[in-house]
Amino acid sequence: xxxxxxxxxxxxxxxxxxxxxxxxxxxxxxxxxxxxxxxxxxxxxxxxxxxxxxxxxxxxxxxxxxxxxxxxxxxxxxxxxxxxxxxxxxxxxxxxxxxxxxxxxxxxxxxxxxxxxxxxxxxxxxxxxxxxxxxxxxxxxxxxxxxxxxxxxxxxxxxxxxxxxxxxxxxxxxxxxxxxxxxxxxxxxxxxxxxxxxxxxxxxxxxxxxxxxxxxxxxxxxxxxxxxxxxxxxxxxxxxxxxxxxxxxxxxxxxxxxxxxxxxxxxxxxxxxxxxxxxxxxxxxxxxxxxxxxxxxxxxxxxxxxxxxxxxxxxxxxxxxxxxxxxxxxxxxxxxxxxx
Numbered sequence: 001x002x003x004x005x006x007x008x009x010x011x012x013x014x015x016x017x018x019x020x021x022x023x024x025x026x027x028x029x030x031x032x033x034x035x036x037x038x039x040x041x042x043x044x045x046x047x048x049x050x051x052x053x054x055x056x057x058x059x060x061x062x063x064x065x066x067x068x069x070x071x072x073x074x075x076x077x078x079x080x081x082x083x084x085x086x087x088x089x090x091x092x093x094x095x096x097x098x099x100x101x102x103x104x105x106x107x108x109x110x111x112x113x114x115x116x117x118x119x120x121x122x123x124x125x126x127x128x129x130x131x132x133x134x135x136x137x138x139x140x141x142x143x144x145x146x147x148x149x150x151x152x153x154x155x156x157x158x159x160x161x162x163x164x165x166x167x168x169x170x171x172x173x174x175x176x177x178x179x180x181x182x183x184x185x186x187x188x189x190x191x192x193x194x195x196x197x198x199x200x201x202x203x204x205x206x207x208x209x210x211x212x213x214x215x216x217x218x219x220x221x222x223x224x225x226x227x228x229x230x231x232x233x234x235x236x237x238x239x240x241x242x243x244x245x246x247x248x249x250x251x252x253x254x255x256x257x258x259x260x261x262x263x264x265x266x267x268x269x270x271x272x273x274x275x276x277x278x279x280x281x282x283x284x285x286x287x288x289x290x291x292x293x294x295x296x297x298x299x300x301x302x303x304x305x306x307x308x309x310x311x312x313x314x315x316x317x318x319x320x321x322x323x324x325x326x327x328x329x330x331x332x333x334x335x336x337x338x339x340x
Contacts, residue, residue: 004140005030012037017078018138019108024087024118025142029181031117034140035082042080042113051079057088062097065089066104069114078111086116098129105136145181147258148282150174153181157188164200167284172206175219175255211246213239218247218255221335225259226294230339237335241328249317249327256338257310260303262291267300309337 011017012034021038023031043052051073055065065083073079083089091097108114122141123130133139145153151170158165177184187210191201194209207214216239224233240247262281266272269280272292278285298306313334317327 005034005142008034008138008140009037012041015041017042017113019110019112019114020105020137021113021115021140022118022123022133022137023116023140023142024122025140026120026144027142027181028119029185030140030142031119032182035084035115035117038080038113038115039082042078043076047073047076050074051076053079053081055081055083057083057085061089062091062100065114066100069104069112070109071112072109073111078113080113080115082115082117084117086118087121092123102129102132105132108136145179146282147174147179148262150179150184151282151284154184154188157185158201161188161192163192163195166200166202167286168203169201169206170284171287172203172212172217172219173210175222176210176212176217178251178254216240218252221252222256222259223290225256225335225338226290226297228297228339233335233339234332237332241331244327249331250314252331253310253314253317253334256334257307257314259294260298260306260310263295263298263303264300264307266291266295267303306338309334 008021017038021034023034025031039052053068055068060083065081068081071079104114123133125131125134151174154170154173155165173184173187177187188201191205191209194205195201203214206212216236221233221236221240223229224236240249240252262283265280266277269277271277274285274288277288277291281291283291295303313330317330
């Protein structure tokens with residue numbers, strides 16, 4: 001999917017546009033970014049008032065969309081018709097409306113760029129309608145990135161902005177923010193405003209401008225856990241408990257679950273070569289030694305037990321099967337269990 005997204009952007013940036021785009025899926029960042037690129041690049045600014053039509057799914061229907069797509073541009077070579085939140089149109093399931101779309105896909109107007117932003121949902125590609133959309137449009141199924149794909153995405157995003165970022169900064173962002181690509185992009189853009197020419201993003205900048213504490217963050221908690229540094233781990237847990245709005249328990253549990261899941265993969269790997277492990281768990285080889293140390297400190301049985309503790313803490317924080325506790329006590333108890 002990432003390669004498809006990159007290829008679509010590459011064509012748009014080169015001025016190559018397709019007659020129809022159908023952008024669907026859970027990762028709205030990819031959908032919104034492609035739509036924004038088309039809005040910004042398909043027409044000259046002076047043409048937009050005549051030849052750019054922005055529709056919203058809840059306020060329109062497929063008859064109006066196809067009608068707009070069939071119109072010819074005014075005083076220009078092309079027009080752009082963009083349907084945002086297209087999943088909110090109520091007539092997608094109506095057979096006559098699907099036929100309307102199918103007929104247009106068979107013979108789209110060459111002077112129109114028609115874009116559907118179909119968020120959070122997916123059309124069934126096993127149906128006649130779904131197969132036609134897949135075959136006759138530039139089709140993107142925007143899936144959420146896995147945690148181990150986030151560091152490479154951060155590096156790629158920075159590269160697209162022609163800036164460098166240190167591995168330690170990449171890990172701080174990915175471990176603290178996770179796979180929320182829109183927030184990651186926003187934070188990187190914020191960093192760019194404070195970056196001097198020729199400089200690169202380092203962990204000090206992350207601490208200063210993203211608001212991640214140098215000593216009290218999920219990255220440091222994981223390091224403390226991996227080294228069995230109980231004093232430091234409990235200090236960080238206490239800090240998180242005192243600052244719950246900046247350190248939501250659900251995100252901490254999610255990050256620790258991801259961390260111990262990586263240790264599970266290491267234990268099941270027969271090849272403990274640094275590069276093999278780095279590829280397996282999706283981290284830079286620079287950080288593999290920390291994970292291997294953690295795997296030595298947490299035998300397979302303990303890793304499995306800790307994953308169980310993380311699941312219990314998640315349920316406990318939500319009051320599912322347990323008496324609801326405040327986030328602080330749940331976290332401090334969890335950290336104790338993970339290390340004992």
